[in-house]
Amino acid sequence: MAMRKVAVVGAGMTKFMRRAQETGRELAFQASRMALDSCEMTLDDIDAVALGTAPDAFDGLHMKGEYLSDGAGAWHKPYMRCYVGGGTGVFAAIQGWYHVASGLFDTCLVVCEEKMSSCQPHPQGAFITIFDHTTERALKPNLVWIFALEMNRYMTVHGIEKKDIARVAVKNKRNALDHPCAQLAADITVEDVLNSEVLAWPVQRLDISPTSDGAVAIVMAAEHVAKRITDKPAWVRGVGWSLDTAYWTSRDLYYPKYVEYAARMAYDMAGITEPRKEIHVVEPYDPFDYKELHHLEGLLLADKGDAARLTAEGVTARDGNMPVCPSGGMLGVGNPIAAAGLMKVSEIFWQLRGEAGKRQVPGQPQTGLAQSWGDLMQVGCVVILGV
Amino acid sequence: MSANIENFPGTPLSQADFDEGKILTTHWKPKLEYGWDAGVAISRYLAELKNGRLIGIKCNRCRRTVVPPRVVCEWCWEPMEAWVYLEDTGTVNTFSICYIRWDATRAKEPQIPAVIEIDGASRGAGILHLLDEVNADDVTIGMKVQAVWKPAEERSGSITDIKYFRPT
Known part of the structure; x- marks a missing residue:
């Protein structure tokens, strides 16, 4: 199959915020305009637009893709919206890639937007609809259950303690202090995480990323x-x-096999046979601190159950041998679902070009990986960029 | 590029913005109602719950028995037709001690949701349910549990015909 080479040439993002004054459409416009400006392109140069955003129930809007199309610059252009839960942000980039790789379009603007603050009192209320309506929803589940159940399984199978996992939250929130768009940057300690409110044990307040408004393109x-x-x-x-x-x-639930399959597909395409040596900077999906560890293992960048040790030894620090979430991740920068995934692709883009400012990892990285994850803990999406 | 940008777009709102009436917001509460048909496999599952029994289904090709039952094996994509009665006992695969409700409000008494591997189903095949009659601190992965059923006359053909699982 003949596929064309495709590059990321520009990126833009809004601040990530608990609640933005802007509407979703306005956020989409801000990020899209910034992305085009960053590479001195105009909308006339764009052949197609790919959009990622959460289900309509989040916003109380029917056909949210169409609603956002003006802000995303899709007027009179081939336009497509995708949604694979939390995996959407990286999947939207994959969608943009195949639009161009296929030869159908020479350029594609990829836009991800989320305005979670519209769903009140809390978007948790919309999340209940992910559970099976007959066999699960009668038990009145909430979304944190499945994370807590997965985290407990992961901890117990490997004998990992909460303090080993809390280091991820500490690292990412500190990294986010250097991100100008960050919502929850903080200089906290492992004790702060362990003493934070228990939501659904083993998940505590500081193990978890916030709900956010924001857009990335x-x-x-x-x-x-x-x-x-x-x-x-x-x-x-x-x-x-x-x-x-x-x-x-x-x-x-102790191991994300689907992330491994996604990673193997991407490594094969990239000709990467030793990912731990060949991937220089990583942005795995970190809506919860344990998920960063879980995903590093699924990405074959750590042995099963060993990612916590890598974190403790500083391997995953911004100046470590394998920097992980140098952006500050979703724990620090924020989690406007689809936009958070595309933020990870943007971060790899900026890191590889040496444009990440105070967040820049040392050593001129040549290859980086962004990964997202979602739905009922079942979707893995991976993009590998290289310069 | 990112390094050269000083002011990223976006305007964070504060509580003061709302208190001072600076922000105009429109509210809407949807009134939606759905009636979900249980379908072929789950109808039998619910009917058996009403009888006070758990039933699973076996894929003869993969030799795997799963619960809740389904009409197609997601592994080999062949139809599943071999119904298997299961025990109402099982093993805690994982659990949580949960202080938040579905709408993120806080509860004083925790709920203990768990994935319970059901005896008679294949290893690892479990259902989501709740644990009770146990001190939250005493729950462990691997703990043996048994269903506590509603009285027969109160059962309606629902997963809540099992009130919860308790340690055996």
Whole structure:
């Protein structure tokens, strides 16, 4: 199959906020405009638009993709909205990639937006609809249950303690102090995490990312266009995605097999045989602190049950051998669901171009990986960029 | 690029913005109602719950028995047709001690949701339910539990016909 080379050539984002004055449409416009400005392109240069955003129930809007289309610059253009739960942000970039790789379009604007504050009193109320209506919802579940159940399984199978997991929250919230868009940057300690309110043990307040409003956009271009736009294109070297069964109580939650499948697909495409040596900077999905560890293992960047040790030894620190979430991640920057995933792709783009400012990891990284995850703990999406 | 931008767009709102009446907001409460048909496999599951029994289904090709029952094996994508009665006992696969309700409000007494691997189903095949009649601090993964049923006349063909599971 002949696929064209595709690069990320521009990126933009809004601040991530508990509640924004702007509407979702306005946030989408701000991020999209910034992404185009960053590579000195205009909307006329864009052949197609790919959009990622959460289900309509979140916003109380029917056909949210259409609602956001004006802000996302989709007027009179081929336009497509995707949604795979929390995996959406990275999947939208994959969608942008195949729009261009296929040869159908030379350029694609990828936009992800989320305004979670509209769902009141709390978007938890909309999350209940992810559970099976007949066999689960009668038990009045909430979304944190499944994270708590997965976290407990992961901790117990490997004998990992909460303090080992709390280090991830400490690291990411500190990293976020250097991110100008961060919502929950903080200099906290492991004790602060362990003493925070217990929501659904083992999940405590500081283990968890916030709900946020925000938008992120990137510009993707085919090789001949990318080389005219910039002398520093970040090439998409590999993509992968995979889904596990929605019968989530029938599989062992301690290990995200679907993330491994997504990663293997992306590594194969990128020709990466030793990911621990060849991936220089990582942005795994971290809506909860244990998820960063869980995903590093699924990405084959840590042995099963060993990611907590890597964190304790500083391997995953911004100046460590394998920097993980140098942006500050969703724990620190914030979690406007689809936008948070695309923020991770943007961070890898900025890191590889040496444009991450105070967040820049040392050593001029050549290859980086962004990953997102979602739905009923069953979706894995991976993008590998290289310069 | 990111390094050169001083002012990223976006305007965070504070409580004061609302207190001072600076922000105009429109509210709407949807009134929606749904009636979900249980379908082929779950109808049998619910009917058996009403009888006070758990039933699963086996894929003869994968030799795997799962619960709740389903009409297709997600592994081999062959139809599943071999119904299997299961015990109403099982093993705690994982659990949580939960102080928040579905709408993120706080509860004083915790609920203990758990995935329970049901005896008679294949290893790892479990259902979501609640634990009770146990001190939250005493629950462990691997603990043996048994269903506590509603009295027969109160059962309606619902997962809540099992009130909860308790340690055996």
